Amino acid sequence: MAVVQRTIAPAKPKTGGLRLQLVPLLLFAAGAVAVIGLLRVVQTSQVTTAGFAMQSLQQEKLELGTNVRQLEAEVASLSSLERIEREAKRLGLELPERVSYVSVNVARPATAEDLLPARFAPAQDDAPAGSAAGGVDGSPEKSGWWQDLLNLLPFH
DSSP states (O other), rough: OOOOOOOOOOOOOTTTTHHHHHHHHHHHHHHHHHHHHHHHHHHHHHHHHHHHHHHHHHHHHHHHHHHHHHHHHHHHHHTOHHHHHHHHHHTOOOSSSSSOOOOOOOOSSSSSHHSTTTTTOOGGOOOOOOOOOOOOSSOOOOOOOOHHHHHTTTTO
C-alpha cells in the first residue's frame, strides 16, 4: 500500500473576520471611556478650584465688612461732641463770649450758573446751539426734526 503524503491546510475559522472588526470597536470604546473619564476629572478639578476661589472671596468680603464697621465706629468716636470739646480745650480754644448773626437780604440763586462767580460763568458765546440763549438776533433757534421727534415721546 502506498502512503500519500499531503499537507492539509488548516481550515480558517469563520469568526476571524468578526474578531478583526471587533478589535477597533473595542479600542475606540476604551479610548472614549478614557477621554470621558479625563474630562470628568478636569471638570471636577475646575469646580473645586472655583469653589475655593469663591470661599476665599467670601472670607475677604467678611474681613472688609469688619474693617468698614471698625472704621465707622472710629469715625463715630472721633466725631463725638465730647471729644471735639476736649480737643478744642487742648488746643487752647474757648467758647465765644458773644455771638453775632448777619442777615443777608439777597434772593437765593435760582440756577447752578448763578452760584458761580461771574469770572467762572460761561460766556454767552459758549452757549450750545438750541439753548435758551437763542439765535444771533435773540430769537429762539429752530430745533432739529429729531429733537421734535424726541419731544413727542412720553418719557422725554
